[in-house]
C-alpha cells in the first residue's frame with residue numbers, strides 16, 4: 001500500500017488511561033476498561049492495569065475512550081491561503097476535535113494536480129502536522145473541468161482519492177471519464193454534487209426561510225439530480241464513487257437504490273447538516289452560509305437516520321476556513337463554508353447521541369473506522385498491538401466556542417458562541433499525544 | 441460470377457488466409473530478384489484511392505500493383521474531385537468508367553467500402569476504413585508471425601496494447617488472430633477500451649501486470665488528439681508511457697514486439713525497444729509488400745488457379 005498520510009515525527013506516548021468507557025465497534029468493546037499505551041502502541045486493554053514506572057496515569061472515570069476520528073473532507077487552504085489555515089493550525093484544530101487523520105481537498109492555490117505538489121505537501125506535513133494529513137488530488141487540471149490529471153502518478157505519490165470539490169464535475173462526460181480512468185489507480189472519485197445552472201445566484205436552501213428573507217435559493221434538486229447522474233455513471237462504468245456532503249432526503253433515495261443495486265459508492269454527511277437547519281439563517285449570520293446549504297428539519301432528520309442505518313457511511317466535516325474580513329460582510333456576499341474539525345464530535349454527540357437519534361458506537365464507527373476504510377488507511381482501533389490512534393472525551397464538560405478556543409486561524413465557525421456539552425480531553429494520533437486539554 | 445472484395449478480415453476463412461499467406465510467401469523470391477517484377481497482372485488496372493493520409497499503406501499497395509505489372513492510378517483526396525465536394529458514390533461511378541479491376545480504398549469513415557462496392561464492378565480492397573477494419577494490415581501481421589513462429593500459430597498468446605477503442609488494426613487483428621487459433625488479450629486504459637469488448641472473445645486487462653504471459657506484444661500508436669481538451673481519453677502522453685509504455689524492463693526475454701507504425705518513441709514504445717533488432721517491426725514492413733501483392737493477385741485470379749509458381 002502506498003503511503004497516504006504524513007505528520008511531523010513526535011515522541012511515542014506513554015500513558016495509562018484508567019477507567020474510561022471504551023467504545024470501539026471494530027473491537028466489539030463498550031465497557032469500562034484501562035488502556036495502557038507504551039511508546040505510542042497500545043500495549044494492554046484490560047482492567048486493574050498498573051502504570052509501569054515512568055508512565056503517567058490519567059484518571060478517566062466517566063469519560064469516553066474512542067477510536068480516533070478520520071476526516072475525509074478538510075479544506076486546508078494550504079498552499080495559497082496560509083492566512084486562513086495552514087498544516088499546523090488545521091492539525092491542531094483536528095487534534096482538539098479528536099481527529100487522528102485528516103484528508104485535504106485539492107482546491108487550493110495552486111490546485112493539487114501534480115505529483116510534485118503532493119510530494120511537496122507531504123514534506124511540509126512532515127515538519128508541521130501534529131496529526132497525520134493526507135491529500136486528495138484534483139480530477140481535472142487546475143480544477144478547470146477540462147483535462148484529467150495524471151491520476152496514476154498522483155496515486156503513486158500518495159493521493160488518497162480524486163476530487164474537484166469546491167466545484168462539481170462540469171459534465172456527465174467528465175464524470176464518466178474520471179470514473180473510468182480512476183480504475184487504474186485503485187482510488188475513488190469524490191464528487192461535490194451540484195447542478196450549478198440551478199444554484200446560480202443562490203446563497204441558501206430554497207424554501208420557507210429564503211422566501212421570508214428574500215435570499216436567492218439553492219433548490220435541493222440541484223443536488224439530487226447530480227447525485228443521481230453520478231450514481232448512474234458509477235453503475236454504468238463500475239467505478240468507485242464517493243459522494244461528498246449529502247444534504248437532501250432526495251439524494252438519499254438515489255443512494256439507497258444504487259447501493260441496493262451494488263454500485264461501489266460511499267457517502268458522507270457533515271456535522272452541520274446533521275445538527276443545524278436553515279432556520280439558523282434567520283439571524284443572517286454568514287457563519288451559517290455553506291454549500292450545500294443548511295436544509296430544513298425533514299432533511300436533517302433523514303440524514304441522521306441514514307447515518308444511523310449506514311446508508312451514509314461517514315461523517316466528514318467539509319472544514320472550510322475563511323478569513324474574518326471575508327465573512328464579515330452581508331450574508332449574500334459572504335463565501336460558503338464553516339469550520340468543523342474542532343466541534344464535529346461535540347456537535348454530533350450532544351445533538352444526536354443525547355437525543356437518542358444515534359447510538360454512541362455507531363457515531364464512533366461513522367467518524368473513525370468507516371472513513372478510515374474508505375481512505376484505505378490503517379483502521380483506528382483500541383486493541384493491544386495497534387498503534388495508538390484514539391481520543392478521550394468528557395461527555396459532560398460544558399464549554400463555549402470562542403475565537404480563543406478555536407485553533408484554526410480562521411474563526412468562521414457555525415458554532416461560534418454556542419454552548420457545547422462534550423469536550424475532547426486527549427488525542428493520541430499516530431502514537432503521539434497531539435492534543436491534551438489544559439496542557440499548552 | 442460475383443466479384444471478390446476484401447473489406448473485412450471476417451470475409452475470409454482460415455483456408456482463405458492460409459492461401460493468401462502461402463501466395464505471399466511465393467512472391468518473396470520475386471522481391472529478392474534483380475528485376476523485381478512479374479507480368480502477372482499486365483493489362484489490369486488498380487486504382488488506389490486514399491481519402492486519408494497514409495504513407496506506408498498507399499506506397500505498399502502502389503508498389504505491389506507495379507511489381508505485378510498492373511497499371512496503377514493513385515488518387516488522393518487533396519486536389520481531387522473529392523476535395524471539391526464530390527460524393528464518394530459519384531467518385532466511384534466516375535472512376536468505374538475506366539473499368540478498373542481493383543479499387544483500393546482508405547477512408548476515414550467505416551462503411552465507405554460497402555458503399556463503393558455497391559457502385560462498381562471493380563473489386564474493392566479496404567486499406568483502412570474509419571476505426572473499423574484494416575484487413576491487409578492483419579494479413580501482413582499474420583504473415584510476420586508465421587515467419588517468426590512457423591505455420592501453426594494455434595495457442596500463441598498475443599497481447600494487443602494501446603488505444604483499442606479507436607483502432608481498426610486492433611479490430612482486424614483480433615478477428616484474424618482468433619481465426620488462426622491464437623489467444624488474444626487486449627490491454628488499454630479503461631477510457632480506451634470499447635464497451636463490452638469481451639464479447640469479441642478476448643481477455644481484457646487495464647494494465648501491464650500480466651504482460652509477461654504474452655508471446656507477442658502488439659503495440660498500437662497513441663495519438664496526441666486523444667489528449668486534447670474535452671476528449672480526455674488520457675491525461676497525458678507522459679502518463680501513458682509511465683503506465684502502459686513498453687520498455688526493456690517490462691519485457692521478458694523471448695517476447696516479440698510488433699507495431700503497425702508509425703511508432704511514437706517514448707510513448708507506447710521506448711526507444712531501446714524500438715531499436716531492438718529482436719522486434720518484428722521491420723519484418724512487418726517487409727511483409728507488407730508481398731502480402732499486398734498476394735491480395736491483389738488473389739482478388740483477380742481467385743483461389744482456383746492455385747499454382748502461383750506458374751504465374752511467376
Ligand SMILES: [Zn+2]
Pocket residue numbers: 165166167192244245291292
Ligand atoms: Zn463541496
Ligand SMILES: [Zn+2]
Pocket residue numbers: 073075105165166318
Ligand atoms: Zn468541500
